[in-house]
């Protein structure tokens with residue numbers, strides 16, 4: 231059975247066609263600059279050269295049509311007919327409080343996605359456009375929404391509630407939702423399986439460290455806590471996002487600089503984090519290069535990032551009353567042994583020791599702690615597309 235996985239941004243559309251018989255990626259690609267001059271598709275099919283099509287893509291429907299035509303193209307495609315696609319799995323960022331697992335798209339589901347536009351203005355409108363483009367291009371093919379917020383729905387109220395008047399939760403759903411849920415859920419399962427632990431009982435901490443960064447604690451797929459909040463701005467320090475700050479800072483900057491809240495929010499989302507502290511870049515590799523050359527602000531940015539992650543881990547160990555495995559994932563977490571080591575250096579009191587050789591290796595999932603380490607530490611590549619395809623398959627085959 232073949233599942234198409236879509237991840238739509240406001241002007242982009244990423245896709246993978248996965249054969250679920252062996253979980254092999256048959257083709258993947260990206261449509262860029264949708265609705266903007268210079269749009270193009272870059273398509274890569276297994277065993278074939280990359281294929282680039284530069285053509286106007288006025289909207290997501292045009293992009294989906296181009297993807298379909300490319301997938302069945304005799305030279306560059308991988309299927310004979312669109313009928314071979316059994317279902318489409320969509321990454322949807324915000325599902326509010328309505329969905330704690332993947333769900334078949336219906337008019338009600340689309341309304342919930344629309345109702346969450348305000349909470350996820352950059353992503354949810356694009357996600358819905360992708361769904362509606364598929365409905366138009368492939369009538370009858372089921373669409374499944376896989377929510378990034380679903381994992382966080384299993385948090386207890388004591389963990390997700392903000393200490394502001396309860397009315398705001400009841401009236402507007404203001405609570406912590408958590409994001410990167412598809413990744414946290416996938417990596418927690420993979421890490422436990424790989425380490426040979428019992429999924430039902432293992433206490434797992436996942437550090438998803440990429441341009442966006444978040445930490446989660448979970449047991450048996452139940453999210454005990456996760457670092458992001460109502461939006462992905464809360465939590466650890468990120469590439470350009472501040473993470474958690476004293477809210478008074480917003481008012482203070484507004485008064486000092488004669489700006490409005492929207493301006494400061496933009497600064498907190500796009501000009502802060504590693505970029506804001508270092509003044510060098512939002513990309514860890516650039517900031518680390520500057521750190522190694524003796525740049526003070528780059529050094530503070532990296533140290534502050536590491537310190538905050540270590541503090542999340544410490545607090546989540548308290549929340550779960552223990553930890554069996556800590557897994558690092560995403561761009562930094564998967565690739566950057568220096569950051570992983572620096573975080574684990576704070577955790578010596580737990581009896582964690584890192585195997586420097588394993589930590590220096592790249593690529594596949596691997597245990598990076600020594601055999602006598604009291605807690606297993608692993609680097610586990612995330613695979614959100616495969617997670618979406620698995621959830622989509624499970625849903626369409628159980629109907």
Ligand code: AMP
Pocket residue numbers: 439440441442469512513514515516560561562565566
């Ligand atoms: P992501 O958002 O998961 O794609 O992660 C992006 C971040 O990962 C960027 O800050 C990159 O600098 C960082 N990154 C990617 N590859 C590496 C690497 N090999 N070493 C260190 N950082 C990396």
